[in-house]
Amino acid sequence: MKDRIKWVKDNIFDMIVHVTILAIILIALGCIIAGAIEDNKIWNDGRCSCGGKWQYIESDTMVRGSNGNVTTYKSYVYRCDRCGALHEFSTLR
Numbered sequence: 001m002k003d004r005i006k007w008v009k010d011n012i013f014d015m016i017v018h019v020t021i022l023a024i025i026l027i028a029l030g031c032i033i034a035g036a037i038e039d040n041k042i043w044n045d046g047r048c049s050c051g052g053k054w055q056y057i058e059s060d061t062m063v064r065g066s067n068g069n070v071t072t073y074k075s076y077v078y079r080c081d082r083c084g085a086l087h088e089f090s091t092l093r
């Protein structure tokens, strides 16, 4: 009986760990997808919300180092030719 309780406890702990990892992965994935959707919304077929056109300005490379890990993020900066709004897109349009 004691073994059974221990088995249940161990497995519940395992399950919680797995569910937590899964939740973190899903949240990270959700953020990436939400970012892409947001980018597409702002891109709006190359049109700014004011009716101007997005013009490519430059690409930006950010280097982030933490714990010895170096990760590079590349973003593409576009500016509206009418209202001057700037937006960084995660992909080249």
Ligand SMILES: [Zn+2]
Pocket: 048, 049, 050, 051, 052, 080, 081, 082, 083, 084, 085
């Ligand atoms: Zn604009």
